[in-house]
Amino acid sequence: MKRIFALLGIVLALVVSGCAGLQNTSAGAGRTLDIYFLDMMGGASTLIVTPLGESVLIDTGSLEPKHRDAERMYKACMDADLTQIDYLVTTHFDTDHYGGILEMSKRIPIKHFIDNDTPPKDVRKRQSFKKLNPLYKQATKRRTKLLRAGEDIPLKNDPTGKIAAIRLHCVASQKRLEAFAGDIDAPVEGFEMAKPDTSNNAHSIALVLTYGDFKFFAGGDITLNVEHHLAHPVNRIGKVDLYQVTHHGLDRSNNTILLKALSPTVAVAMNGPRKGIQPRTFAALNALPSLKAIYQIHYNTQYGEKGNPPPQFIANKDNPTKGQYIKAAVNPKQGSFTVQIGPDGKKRRFTIQ
Ligand SMILES: [Zn+2]
Numbered sequence: 468m469k470r471i472f473a474l475l476g477i478v479l480a481l482v483v484s485g486c487a488g489l490q491n492t493s494a495g496a497g498r499t500l501d502i503y504f505l506d507m508m509g510g511a512s513t514l515i516v517t518p519l520g521e522s523v524l525i526d527t528g529s530l531e532p533k534h535r536d537a538e539r540m541y542k543a544c545m546d547a548d549l550t551q552i553d554y555l556v557t558t559h560f561d562t563d564h565y566g567g568i569l570e571m572s573k574r575i576p577i578k579h580f581i582d583n584d585t586p587p588k589d590v591r592k593r594q595s596f597k598k599l600n601p602l603y604k605q606a607t608k609r610r611t612k613l614l615r616a617g618e619d620i621p622l623k624n625d626p627t628g629k630i631a632a633i634r635l636h637c638v639a640s641q642k643r644l645e646a647f648a649g650d651i652d653a654p655v656e657g658f659e660m661a662k663p664d665t666s667n668n669a670h671s672i673a674l675v676l677t678y679g680d681f682k683f684f685a686g687g688d689i690t691l692n693v694e695h696h697l698a699h700p701v702n703r704i705g706k707v708d709l710y711q712v713t714h715h716g717l718d719r720s721n722n723t724i725l726l727k728a729l730s731p732t733v734a735v736a737m738n739g740p741r742k743g744i745q746p747r748t749f750a751a752l753n754a755l756p757s758l759k760a761i762y763q764i765h766y767n768t769q770y771g772e773k774g775n776p777p778p779q780f781i782a783n784k785d786n787p788t789k790g791q792y793i794k795a796a797v798n799p800k801q802g803s804f805t806v807q808i809g810p811d812g813k814k815r816r817f818t819i820q
Pocket of ligand 1: 510511561563564688714715
């Protein structure tokens with residue numbers, strides 16, 4: 468009997484020490500805020516994992532080829548030790564941003580679904596929407612919430628205040644901005660505005676993530692006129708440390724006025740081999756005095772050095788099917804963040820502005 472009690476004692480001690488280990492992890496002691504930019508071959512998916520272990524997946528890549536993007540998203544979740552996605556955000560209903568959602572929902576539990584609600588009429592008529600919309604409904608079970616400009620995604624904060632404050636804020640959605648009643652496409656004196664954009668892209672959700680002094684902007688595929696009003700006459704976002712290059716680096720987005728207002732230190736482009744970064748955007752980013760590095764998911768086969776950083780900043784250059792992600796890890800206490808390619812890539816350190 469004594470031996471049984473002794474054994475029970477050992478088991479109990481192991482359980483307690485195991486729980487203590489878990490508590491350390493969930494309390495976020497020494498943990499970074501991690502952002503994974505996933506290779507969706509010209510689509511988009513960004514995984515955010517907070518120091519408290521909460522997760523946000525922004526967009527879910529494409530449906531075809533079968534399961535590729537879902538597998539890549541799932542692998543990143545495994546690398547990040549996740550057992551669920553807390554918030555899944557669909558910035559807009561284009562095939563390269565929500566095609567992988569059903570397959571992803573089969574691989575990992577998803578707690579909350581957030582989107583920009585019904586897409587514009589011309590999109591609802593498209594064959595691709597008629598094909599994907601039922602899969603979206605199957606994945607979400609219609610439990611979706613519209614995210615409006617000015618609203619937050621309610622991430623947990625550390626009640627003791629030991630971990631810096633974290634906030635995920637929506638600055639644009641449905642072609643609307645917070646406290647802006649005007650017409651996004653109306654002429655603005657002194658500026659050449661783009662033609663009115665009635666597409667899905669202009670209606671994208673755009674998010675700002677802050678963690679202590681660190682700031683990250685992920686604007687989905689918003690286009691020039693929405694970007695203009697985010698930067699002018701008031702800089703609604705402020706300077707950012709990390710910039711997810713909007714709309715895969717295409718020139719119909721990435722308004723120079725906004726790029727200057729954001730003044731990012733590092734830009735990461737979710738491009739494809741034949742999709743972005745286009746030369747005007749690439750040149751505008753490189754002209755920013757603040758910019759220290761541009762990272763790209765793929766080598767851009769169209770524009771040579773007018774659309775590509777040096778090879779060490781490209782995640783999938785020689786093997787375009789490798790599916791390597793780019794990861795940023797943020798530590799406001801050290802006043803810096805690192806960026807690396809893949810789970811074992813060389814970490815480059817950048818100072819938080
Ligand atoms: Zn897109």
